[in-house]
Amino acid sequence: MEKSSMENLGRMSVAxxxxxxKFPLTLVLDNVRSGLNxxxxxxxxxxxxxxxxxxxxxxxxxxxxxxLKTALGSTDSVDWAYFSDAKEAVAGLKSQGxxxxxxxxxxxxxxxxxFLPAEGQSYAFVLGNEVEGVDSEVLMLCDGVxxxxxxxxxxxxxxxxxxxxxxxxxxxxxxxxx
Numbered sequence: 525m526e527k528s529s530m531e532n533l534g535r536m537s538v539a540x541x542x543x544x545x546k547f548p549l550t551l552v553l554d555n556v557r558s559g560l561n562x563x564x565x566x567x568x569x570x571x572x573x574x575x576x577x578x579x580x581x582x583x584x585x586x587x588x589x590x591x592l593k594t595a596l597g598s599t600d601s602v603d604w605a606y607f608s609d610a611k612e613a614v615a616g617l618k619s620q621g622x623x624x625x626x627x628x629x630x631x632x633x634x635x636x637x638x639f640l641p642a643e644g645q646s647y648a649f650v651l652g653n654e655v656e657g658v659d660s661e662v663l664m665l666c667d668g669v670x671x672x673x674x675x676x677x678x679x680x681x682x683x684x685x686x687x688x689x690x691x692x693x694x695x696x697x698x699x700x701x702x
Contacts, residue, residue, distance in 0.1 A: 541570070541601045547695055548646035549574045550617065552624075554610040554662055555581040555653040556683055559590025563599075564684035565651070566591065570598035572691050575646075577602060578617075580610035610650065610662045617648045618665070626650045626658040626666045627690055629679070633671040636690060641697045649690055651683050 536544070551569060556562055562584050569577055579585050585606050586592065586599040607613040614624050625639075627649055641647060650666060652658035663669070672681060672689055681689070 538597075538601045541573070542603075544573060546573050546575045547698060548644075549691065549694060550576050550578060550622065550646070550648040551687060551691075552578045552610060552613050552617070552648055552650040553580060553583045553683075554650055554658050555656070556583045556651065557654055558683075559584040559588045560594050561654065561682065561684040562588070563591040563594030563596075565687045566595040566598040566602050566604075568684070568688045568691055569602045572695050574691065575603065577604045578607055578610075578613045578648075579604060580607045580613050610659060611665060614648070614650065614662055614665045618667075620646070622646045622648045623667045624648045624650065624665070626652070626663050626669045627672070627686055628652065628658045628663060628669050629671055630663070630669045633669040636670050636672050636693050639670055639694070639697065641694050643698065647694065649687075649694075651687055654683055 551565060551574065553562060553565065562579070565577065584591055591599060617624055623645055625647065649670070650658050650662060670690065672686060674681065
């Protein structure tokens with residue numbers, strides 16, 4: 525066994541990536557305060573060929589130096605837009621037929637492993653601030669809440685880690701092919 529070389533990995537160009545089919549998934553970042561987390565989420569969106577990221581409120585926007593440090597060029601490949609308020613972003617997605625789910629801990633939720641994405645349906649997942657989570661007003665606009673099971677003492681995950689877990693589980697549920 526040996527590690528794959530860059531040539532063997534078959535990496536595509538940014539232009540080819542822009543033209544390839546994408547998973548019908550959009551991530552909404554609601555007041556994510558760390559540019560490093562935002563950059564990591566861009567890399568996840570690139571790795572899984574997501575449609576786009578919507579950056580809302582205080583969430584940093586490219587070309588922020590912290591984003592660029594962890595995004596490693598994925599801000600060029602992943603489409604993104606900025607909204608001053610996540611409520612506006614969520615309302616727009618819903619008007620386009622997206623099912624919108626917050627990633628949060630609430631009394632009413634669907635455990636992530638029990639979520640069954642429907643083929644042909646577009647989804648958006650709202651990820652919140654590292655301390656406060658998803659804003660309560662934004663939460664009320666969502667079609668539901670997905671919760672990642674946790675078994676330790678902390679009852680929280682880094683927002684970029686949570687994004688990766690959710691995206692992988694949903695892409696896997698869609699058959700893992702873009």
